[in-house]
Amino acid sequence: MSSKINISVIDREGQIHQLTVPVDMNINLMEVFKIHELNVAGECGGIAMCATCQVYVESNHELPEPSDDELAMLDQAFFVKNNSRLGCQIPIHQEFEGLTVRLTPES
Helix, strand or coil, X not given: CCCEEEEEEECXXXXXXXXXXXXXXXCEHHHHHXXXXXXXCCCCCCCCCCCCCEEEECCCCCCCCCCHHHHHHHHHCCCCCCCEEEHHHCECCHHHCCXXXXXXXXX
């Protein structure tokens, strides 16, 4: 089993970023955005207290169910769709190989 996965991130200009991400560092998707200098604020530092790392999940991966805190933040966020998630609440795991997400518009 590889210690890295490949994910695709579509930025706000429509450019696709193919990223190779380690699965053995206990990081989440928002942290991946910051490591790769994608334009995501992540103002709360990853504790589901803002929605500045919201993404649209465009692949058919089964993600963990959103927590009540995540649902509460999404309820207050702009540009929410059925496939909206907070990047800080998506841990990087081996089974997310090929994950594709799109950054939401800035509010």
